[in-house]
Amino acid sequence: MRRGRRIIAVLVAALVIAAAGVAAAYVLRPAATPEPEPAGEPAAEGQPQPEPETPTVVEESATPVTMAEAPTRTTATDDGLTVTAPDAFLATDELAAVSAAIDQLEQEHGASVSVVLLDLQTRRGITYNADVARYPASSIKAVYCAYVCESAGGPGALAATMESCLVDSDNDAYHELLDMFGLGAWPGWLTAHGAPVTARRAGAYYYPETTASELATIWEEIWRYGTSGEKGGAELASCLARTNHSPIGAELRDACEVWAKPGWYPADGSGLEATNDAGVVFSAEGPYVMVVMTDLSSDLDALRPLIDALDAAHTCMCGDTVAYYE
Template structure:
């Protein structure tokens, strides 16, 4: 009997002790201990994933440049035509519809519209393509004729014949006194013959008598073609003549174009005295699109600046006619 009491006491003691231990652990007697689940664990900060950069849009190809007027005409057949305003051309078909031609036409019209006469010739020396207006009317050449006379001297004498300083002043500075000195040495009949031999048949007779014979732009341009041939040849006197013509003063073409290319030119001008009047420029331009001869003659009164817009337009037209593009 006593042994049972002892056993029961031990059991009770163990139960009491176990309950006390549970209370000490913060667990109510009779309940199970709570174990934190994975869902109840403290949150872990997770950084956003790095966004991949969006691909740059492909750039569109650059637009093709607009073709120049020269490129548009490059394969066109060469034809001769005359505009309603009377300007004649030998040029690629369609040239009369270009802006380049419109500029030339407008500058001629401006001179005519101001009450003046103008003659124009521009001819490419390689292809023969050309622009002309009123090319057969004979006008007063003023000092432009000096280039032709000096060409005659150099061709017939193999150079200036011991009068280099005189010829230089005659051409470069347009000295009338030195022109007369050359005439005193070489005379006029030889000049008339030279004119007749090189395309100036109408001016030849007057050229054998008068110091400043009237001449047309067509004949003036023909004589400059001979000057070009002679000046670019190996003939005696050619280089001397070319050297003077490349340095002439007062020429609108030279002032406009010599920074870009070589220009041989001889201007002529005379203020209106009631009988004679002139503003002219003539010569050869060694353009990047090929050499060309030009002759512009007017009855404007000593107004060389007044020729610059027309000469500029002719140069731009030459580029288009002969495949060099359209300068801006």
């Protein structure tokens, strides 16, 4: 009995010691370390990496400014032209073509040349040797008939005579008008309309020398009068719109209305050789005066390349060609 109690006491003591060891082990156990986060999967070898996003910058689009809208200034070029146009026009093929056509007349034909191109609304234009006095030949008939019509309200009973004088450049018809209306007041009319050089000889000569500049000024007056509704203006304009032999008309009348009067005179020893044309072109970009005067001997076809180049230049300087962006 005593032995049995001893065995029980030993077992109890063993259980107490075991429980104490478990408790000590739990107390001395280190705190748990948290598991690391799983790393992202590595990119496959050779796979392109995405570009970093950059902020989008929205730029305002540039606004085109056309030749018609651009400001102008007057410039003297190295080849003798005086140009009133936007700066961008100076570098155009159209202006280069005008210079080349003048050079062709001077170098290949041996001619002396004068030119005026003048837009009647914007005053843009091109001039070359514009103040050289030249023999006008029959180009002066338009000037005299304008004087007659403005002064007398039309040609009156000589309407058919004026038509022959202008449309067919008939010299006899011109002299008939001269006999009827004379020269007395013509110089004063010329001076009043900006042609003093012409006026100095107009009192004594039926074909007084004039300049391309003065001829252009008179044609501006013809345009004003012919479109004004004043008596005689429409009659004059009708004749000028149908003139024969005009290289300006031949080049441009298929596209628009042209009032013009050519003049030509052959080499006959008098020194009066001339090939000229002058008028108003009613282009899509606006009306403009064109005058070409030369000392060529009766060669109207030789003027056509220059006339074509001048018309293209006017379209460029007054049209929708872009001059610059802003």
